[in-house]
Amino acid sequence: MTAATLMAGILVLALHAYVLLGGADFGGGVWDLLARGPRKAAQRALVAHAIGPVWEANHVWLILAIVLLFTCFPPAFQRLSIAMNLPLTGVLIGIVLRGSAFAFRGYGGDRDAVQRRWGRVFAIASLVTPILLGVVVGTVASGATRLEPLGLGFTAVYVTPWLTPFALAVGLFTLACFAFLAAVYLTLEAQDTELREDFRASALAAGLAVFVTAALALLLARPAAPLMRRGLLASAWAIPFQLATGAFAVTALVALWRRSYLVARFAAAAQVSLILWGWAWSQFPYILPPDLTIADAAAPAATLHLVLGTLAVGAVVLLPSLAYLFRVFKPSAGQ
Amino acid sequence: MSNLVAARFQMGMSLAFHIVFAVVGIGMPVLMVLAERRWRQTGDRVHLDLAKRWARGTAILFAVGAVSGTVLSFELGLLWPGFMRFAGPIIGMPFSLEGFAFFTEAIFLGVYLHGWDKVSPRAHWVAGVIVAVSGALSGIFVVIANAWMNTPVGFDLVDGRPVNVRPLAALANPAALHQVIHMTLAAYTATGFAVAGVHAWLMLRGRRAAFHRHALTIALLVGAPAAILQPLSGHFSTGSVARHQPAKLAAMEALFETRAAAPMTIGGWPDMDARRTRFGIAVPYLLSLLAFNDPRATVQGLDAFPREDWPNVPAVHWSFQAMVACGVYLAIVSLWAAWLARKKIDPDTRRGFLWAVVLGSPLGFIAVEAGWMVTELGRQPWVIYGVLRTADAVTPMPGQLFRTGVFALIYVFLAVVVTVLLYRQILRSPMDTGEFPGRTG
Numbered sequence: 001m002t003a004a005t006l007m008a009g010i011l012v013l014a015l016h017a018y019v020l021l022g023g024a025d026f027g028g029g030v031w032d033l034l035a036r037g038p039r040k041a042a043q044r045a046l047v048a049h050a051i052g053p054v055w056e057a058n059h060v061w062l063i064l065a066i067v068l069l070f071t072c073f074p075p076a077f078q079r080l081s082i083a084m085n086l087p088l089t090g091v092l093i094g095i096v097l098r099g100s101a102f103a104f105r106g107y108g109g110d111r112d113a114v115q116r117r118w119g120r121v122f123a124i125a126s127l128v129t130p131i132l133l134g135v136v137v138g139t140v141a142s143g144a145t146r147l148e149p150l151g152l153g154f155t156a157v158y159v160t161p162w163l164t165p166f167a168l169a170v171g172l173f174t175l176a177c178f179a180f181l182a183a184v185y186l187t188l189e190a191q192d193t194e195l196r197e198d199f200r201a202s203a204l205a206a207g208l209a210v211f212v213t214a215a216l217a218l219l220l221a222r223p224a225a226p227l228m229r230r231g232l233l234a235s236a237w238a239i240p241f242q243l244a245t246g247a248f249a250v251t252a253l254v255a256l257w258r259r260s261y262l263v264a265r266f267a268a269a270a271q272v273s274l275i276l277w278g279w280a281w282s283q284f285p286y287i288l289p290p291d292l293t294i295a296d297a298a299a300p301a302a303t304l305h306l307v308l309g310t311l312a313v314g315a316v317v318l319l320p321s322l323a324y325l326f327r328v329f330k331p332s333a334g335q
Numbered sequence: 336m337s338n339l340v341a342a343r344f345q346m347g348m349s350l351a352f353h354i355v356f357a358v359v360g361i362g363m364p365v366l367m368v369l370a371e372r373r374w375r376q377t378g379d380r381v382h383l384d385l386a387k388r389w390a391r392g393t394a395i396l397f398a399v400g401a402v403s404g405t406v407l408s409f410e411l412g413l414l415w416p417g418f419m420r421f422a423g424p425i426i427g428m429p430f431s432l433e434g435f436a437f438f439t440e441a442i443f444l445g446v447y448l449h450g451w452d453k454v455s456p457r458a459h460w461v462a463g464v465i466v467a468v469s470g471a472l473s474g475i476f477v478v479i480a481n482a483w484m485n486t487p488v489g490f491d492l493v494d495g496r497p498v499n500v501r502p503l504a505a506l507a508n509p510a511a512l513h514q515v516i517h518m519t520l521a522a523y524t525a526t527g528f529a530v531a532g533v534h535a536w537l538m539l540r541g542r543r544a545a546f547h548r549h550a551l552t553i554a555l556l557v558g559a560p561a562a563i564l565q566p567l568s569g570h571f572s573t574g575s576v577a578r579h580q581p582a583k584l585a586a587m588e589a590l591f592e593t594r595a596a597a598p599m600t601i602g603g604w605p606d607m608d609a610r611r612t613r614f615g616i617a618v619p620y621l622l623s624l625l626a627f628n629d630p631r632a633t634v635q636g637l638d639a640f641p642r643e644d645w646p647n648v649p650a651v652h653w654s655f656q657a658m659v660a661c662g663v664y665l666a667i668v669s670l671w672a673a674w675l676a677r678k679k680i681d682p683d684t685r686r687g688f689l690w691a692v693v694l695g696s697p698l699g700f701i702a703v704e705a706g707w708m709v710t711e712l713g714r715q716p717w718v719i720y721g722v723l724r725t726a727d728a729v730t731p732m733p734g735q736l737f738r739t740g741v742f743a744l745i746y747v748f749l750a751v752v753v754t755v756l757l758y759r760q761i762l763r764s765p766m767d768t769g770e771f772p773g774r775t776g
Contacts, residue, residue, distance in 0.1 A: 053449035056401050056441040064434045066408050070419050071427020078420040081412030085732050092409050096402045100749055103398030108756055150731050299424035300500045307431055314435035321442045328453050
């Protein structure tokens with residue numbers, strides 16, 4: 001394996017961590033928005049309690065991914081920055097409003113009106129941001145990030161490539177995955193049974209939404225993202241991969257149904273992880289299909305080697321620190 | 336407004352907004368851990384109360400800082416794709432290191448803010464120390480990347496493309512050391528005085544003296560030494576800028592003519608058409624002395640550079656003057672504080688001193704903003720000094736003015752909310768609520 005391929009793998013790994021951790025924080029915001037019934041306030045309080053100590057650390061995975069992208073694959077970063085400018089700008093606005101509103105709600109005083117106002121901003125931003133992130137991923141998968149000639153006009157260059165049914169379907173799918181992860185995690189965070197039942201129901205609903213949106217995206221992938229579709233359906237590893245993903249998906253739902261929440265969490269995380277890696281694998285060796293390969297986009301070897309060294313040293317500091325953070329605030333993880 | 340100007344305005348706005356929170360993220364953890372340590376040593380709950388209050392303020396500011404920093408890391412590409420394509424492999428290294436430092440900072444700030452009852456007292460304090468150290472490191476790595484833009488090294492330029500990239504050499508670029516020292520001291524000065532000013536003001540308003548006196552002491556303990564060292568660091572910076580970025584120095588000093596025994600001009604109106612600075616107070620020999628440690632040394636003026644390579648001289652000159660004025664004022668107040676401490680005089684009995692601290696409260700941050708104006712505007716028209724012009728790095732995407740407007744609205748909105756929330760936190764001083772139990776030893 002070349003240093004560039006290894007680095008691309010680490011980049012996917014950073015995205016992977018972001019999806020499983022940061023994605024669930026966004027999903028928490030979705031459940032804040034959808035909180036309902038007699039335990040509405042308790043549901044919201046649980047979400048806030050669950051993401052409060054960890055969301056900033058979880059968010060750094062995205063920053064790490066971006067830094068690795070612009071350091072190790074600068075042409076890919078350049079192209080994404082231009083072609084995906086609008087959805088990425090939307091992601092940024094969403095990230096800013098989500099994080100700020102969450103902090104403002106936590107420290108803005110206890111008046112109900114204030115809480116509701118910031119809660120609303122937090123929740124809506126949590127809903128919109130994953131959709132836009134998914135749109136970017138969908139556009140990359142469909143190979144539409146190849147920069148159109150600037151002379152074609154603003155819409156053709158900056159809007160049409162990502163405003164497609166397929167990209168939007170991937171956006172909805174991303175949202176469903178994040179909400180699903182969050183609801184499954186929250187069944188383990190909840191201390192009392194009724195609250196746990198609430199999130200069990202939410203998780204089951206979100207699990208169905210994952211199925212529906214995945215089917216929709218695959219359906220639309222036929223014309224929109226042939227490379228990915230071929231990778232996901234027709235290559236040699238496709239069948240075992242599909243079977244494994246499906247098995248984890250079914251396991252997650254069955255485990256939720258049977259109230260085996262630890263199993264459900266493991267299966268849900270495995271399912272989403274396989275989907276992410278399946279996407280990455282299906283477009284290998286391209287970092288931006290249909291033409292920019294990992295090797296072509298890679299920075300000079302000197303940079304790649306130094307960054308790999310930095311990552312190795314950084315991991316020695318980072319991983320124990322993260323383990324400590326989660327042991328302090330997520331003791332249920334060890335059960 | 337052209338796309339380039341709009342993009343520059345937007346980048347400047349994002350930096351000016353974020354730097355406030357970045358500075359607080361470096362300074363506030365030091366204040367928190369000092370207060371917590373005093374509480375552990377003395378058992379005086381005033382200090383515990385202080386640590387918790389400061390932590391609440393830090394929590395709000397850190398959240399906004401984390402997300403506005405994310406905006407910047409994307410905007411490097413969204414606004415300057417040409418720059419990142421060129422610079423990414425060369426200065427990605429400090430950004431990666433910053434990523435890890437920021438990770439550590441976020442993790443242990445989570446432990447610090449939410450872990451008062453969940454971890455041992457010692458672990459809690461250590462978490463605070465880690466936040467303080469990694470916060471400073473985050474800032475240092477980003478400043479190193481910026482310093483490289485001023486003194487780009489670690490690559491060879493062939494046909495406008497970097498080859499033979501040496502990231503470690505880029506890391507050790509000539510401007511890195513002086514910029515890192517200057518900015519780190521500035522962060523402690525700005526935070527220390529901002530906090531000290533708030534508590535001095537509350538003391539003047541007759542609020543609970545003991546509480547605010549302790550707060551004032553800790554804040555000045557952080558801010559004053561840094562403020563006293565800052566002029567020395569500034570002198571060190573001047574020497575480096577004179578050698579490596581002479582056009583920037585000429586703009587800072589509004590020096591149009593290359594000359595020996597150059598004077599330093601205080602104030603003054605740079606007349607761009609006449610190519611001379613009017614109405615300034617010229618201090619003979621001072622510029623040569625400060626730049627080269629030799630009163631007769633020759634200093635390059637703007638005439639040594641083609642007109643199209645000049646930065647905006649009045650903006651750079653006045654920003655520089657503002658920064659120096661703030662810095663000198665804070666250094667003097669710091670010496671005053673040191674003298675009071677040495678004489679063991681209670682600051683509560685020196686209203687003049689308290690007013691001086693109140694007046695200094697915003698000046699550290701004004702100096703930080705002005706200083707960044709100097710280094711960023713002073714580098715123009717280059718984004719990478721002497722290598723890549725800002726105009727050649729800007730995004731081809733039209734409509735940047737609209738984008739700038741959207742982000743301006745967001746920043747103004749966030750600034751107003753943060754100000755209101757912090758104001759409320761400050762007003763919740765202990766004597767107002769009666770929650771303050773006093774010494775329990």
